[in-house]
Every structure is written in C-alpha cells, then in structure tokens.
Amino acid sequence: MIVKMMQQKLMKIVATAKIKQACYFCLLAVHSFSMSANAQSVSLPNTFAEKAAAEQDTIKAKLQYQVKFKARADHDFLLTADYRFLPNKASAQHMPGVIVLHDCHSDRTKYKTLSISIAQQGLHTLSLDLRGYGNSVDQGYSHLAVKKNAKDIVSYQTEVAVLMSYWSEDLLAAYNFLRSKVDNSQGISIVANGCAGAYAVALAENVHINSMVLLTPEMSYADKERYKNLVDIPSYFISSAQHAMSYATAQELFTWNGSKDSKQQVYKGDRQNYQIINANKYLVDDIALWLKFTLR
Numbered sequence: 001m002i003v004k005m006m007q008q009k010l011m012k013i014v015a016t017a018k019i020k021q022a023c024y025f026c027l028l029a030v031h032s033f034s035m036s037a038n039a040q041s042v043s044l045p046n047t048f049a050e051k052a053a054a055e056q057d058t059i060k061a062k063l064q065y066q067v068k069f070k071a072r073a074d075h076d077f078l079l080t081a082d083y084r085f086l087p088n089k090a091s092a093q094h095m096p097g098v099i100v101l102h103d104c105h106s107d108r109t110k111y112k113t114l115s116i117s118i119a120q121q122g123l124h125t126l127s128l129d130l131r132g133y134g135n136s137v138d139q140g141y142s143h144l145a146v147k148k149n150a151k152d153i154v155s156y157q158t159e160v161a162v163l164m165s166y167w168s169e170d171l172l173a174a175y176n177f178l179r180s181k182v183d184n185s186q187g188i189s190i191v192a193n194g195c196a197g198a199y200a201v202a203l204a205e206n207v208h209i210n211s212m213v214l215l216t217p218e219m220s221y222a223d224k225e226r227y228k229n230l231v232d233i234p235s236y237f238i239s240s241a242q243h244a245m246s247y248a249t250a251q252e253l254f255t256w257n258g259s260k261d262s263k264q265q266v267y268k269g270d271r272q273n274y275q276i277i278n279a280n281k282y283l284v285d286d287i288a289l290w291l292k293f294t295l296r
Contacts, residue, residue, distance in 0.1 A: 071131065071166065071173045079170055080135035081128040082108060083181070084119035096189070096210070096295040097124035097182040099174055103194030103273040104164075104218075107134030110274040114191070117284040121292045126178045130196070131170050132163040141166075164195075168202045175207055187295050191215070191287065193273045194246075198223040204230055211235065211261070211294035213287055214253070216246040216272040227253055234261035234294045236287065242270040261294055 068078040085095075100115050102108050108115075108127040115127040129136035132143040143163060150156035178188060187210035192200035197217035203209065205226065211234040219227070235257050237250035247266070254264040265286075267276060277283055 066135075067126075067177070069173060069177045071170045077131070077138055077141065078136070079128065079131065079173060080108075081126050081174060081177075082112075082115060083178075084115055084125040084127070085181075086119060086122055094183050094186065095122045095124060096186040097126065097178045098291055098295075099171070099178060099188065099190045100125065100127040101130065101171070101190065101192045101196035101200065102128075102133065103196060103216075104160075105194070106274060109134065111191075111193070111277070114274075114277055114284045114287065117288040118191075118291060121288045123288075123292060123295070124178060124181050126174055126181075128171070128174045130164075130199075131166045132160075136170075167196075167199045171199050171203050172206060175203060189213075189291050189295055191291075192217070194218050201227045201230070204233060209233060211291065213238070213291065214250065216240060216243060216276060217249045217253070218246060219249050224249065224253060228256055232258040232262075234259040236262070236290050237264045238276065238283070238287075239264075239266055240269050240271050240276060241266050242268070243272055246272065263290065 065083045066080065067083045068080050071077050071079050098118050100108070100111050100118070102111055108129045111127060115125050119125040132141050132146070137144075141163065143160065146156060146159040146163065150159065175188065182188060187208070189211040190200045190203065190209055191213040193215045195218045197214045198219050200209075200212050200214070201219075201223060204212065213236040215238045217237070217239075235253065237254045239247040239250040241247055250264060250266075254262060265283075267280060269276075269279070271279055
C-alpha cells in the first residue's frame with residue numbers, strides 16, 4: 001500500500017516536470033522568435049536608409065554636370081556652366097529649359113540653390129559663368145586679374161566694360177547649347193540677376209524667350225527702352241524696397257508690361273541679387289514654380 005502511494009506521487013512529480021519542461025521550451029521558442037523579429041526590425045530600416053541614401057547620391061551625381069562649350073566656333077575660349085536635369089523623371093527629356101545668370105559681383109555658385117530648385121521641377125537648367133567670372137576665365141579674360149591690376153577706378157571700369165562687351169555673344173552661345181538639349185517643341189526662359197538683366201533683354205531681341213525673371217535689375221535708360229520694345233514677355237520682377245534704383249526699374253517695367261502672367265515681388269530692406277534669395281527661403285521655389293507655369 002505504501003509502495004503504491006509512493007508510485008502515484010512519483011508519477012505526479014514526473015508529469016508536473018514534463019509540463020514545466022514543455023512550458024519552458026514554448027517560452028524559449030517564443031523568446032527566440034521575438035529576438036529574431038526584433039533583429040529584423042532593427043536591420044530593415046538601416047538597410048532601407050542605406051538604399052535611400054545611395055539612390056539620393058546617384059540622383060545628386062546625375063543632377064549636375066559641369067559643361068564647357070565654345071563662345072564662338074572660330075575661337076578657342078570656353079565658357080563654363082552647370083547643366084542640371086532630373087533623369088529619374090520620365091518626362092524630363094521633353095521638358096523646357098531655363099538659363100540662370102549671376103550678377104556682376106559673383107558667379108554661378110551663388111545661385112546653386114536656385115538652379116537646383118528649378119531643375120527639381122523637371123526643367124533643363126543651365127547656370128552660366130559669364131566671361132571673366134567663376135570658371136569662364138582665361139588669359140586676358142579674368143575679372144579678378146582686372147581688379148588686381150587696375151591702377152585706378154577708371155582703368156578698372158574700362159577693363160570690366162571690355163569683358164562685358166562679350167556677354168551678349170556668350171549668352172547666345174549658352175542659349176544654343178541649351179537649345180540642343182531641349183526638345184524643339186519646348187520653350188526656354190531666363191533668370192537674370194542685377195546687371196545681367198540687360199543681357200537677358202538683348203538675348204530676347206534675337207531669339208524667342210518664353211519668360212524672364214529679373215531679380216533686383218540694374219538697367220540703364222537705354223536698356224529699359226529696349227525691354228519696352230519687346231513683345232510683352234511674362235516677367236517676374238523681384239526687388240528690395242530700400243534699394244532705390246532696382247526697385248524703381250522693377251516698378252517701371254512691371255507697370256509697363258502687359259502680360260497677364262507677369263508678377264512683382266517686393267521685399268523690405270536693401271538686399272540685392274543672391275542676398276535676397278538667401279534671406280527668403282521660399283523664394284527659390286516660388287521662382288521655379290512660376291517658370292514652370294509660364295513654360296507650360
């Protein structure tokens with residue numbers, strides 16, 4: 001009888017141990033699965049982030065190409081520009097184009113943010129270094145050399161005027177380069193900063209320009225009259241209220257312009273050129289969207 005009772009207790013202990021063992025293995029399996037899932041949840045975002053970063057690097061690499069082309073077929077001087085477009089957009093091949101010109105006190109690098117914003121709209125964008133500035137330099141064509149070697153303000157202004165006398169020809173070469181990249185059914189617009197506004201007007205006299213952005217334009221009386229002789233071109237005028245000359249020019253030309261798509265934007269202060277862009281972070285997107293609208 002005693003032996004039988006001991007056998008029954010022993011069987012209960014064994015049964016309880018098996019249940020505990022089974023439970024332990026179940027818990028161990030659940031824990032292992034959880035750890036595996038957690039490991040995957042940690043590694044997947046890293047993999048996705050790395051892939052996204054790689055794709056962004058590829059896009060950025062393809063977004064900008066430094067190009068060089070002759071200003072004239074019969075001369076070896078080369079102009080330098082950044083040609084930007086977004087190859088990942090299916091429609092990019094058949095999109096219009098935009099030329100971006102710097103002012104007389106800087107080069108194309110100061111307008112990189114603006115050029116990229118325009119390109120992100122799918123527009124072919126050519127940001128040009130005008131002759132003597134940035135990388136469009138050579139012996140006899142260098143604003144820095146002129147500034148360094150000038151004996152007085154008169155000699156400096158004379159030499160700079162000689163440099164700028166080539167700009168209309170250079171800008172036409174830039175237009176022809178971009179025209180070769182843009183489908184013939186699509187138009188081309190121009191963004192001109194400061195003194196470059198006069199050369200944008202000169203280009204518009206020779207070729208069809210769909211629209212133009214004139215940022216703090218610096219123009220002589222003759223330049224403004226030439227603009228008024230053009231067929232009404234949609235124009236976006238941007239100026240600073242406290243920079244009297246460019247504000248007056250923008251106001252006069254905007255009032256005269258008859259295009260329903262023309263626009264004027266005035267900011268407080270006296271900032272000019274790229275400074276007004278840097279001070280107003282949404283301006284580059286506004287310019288890019290307006291250009292795309294007028295090029296539709």
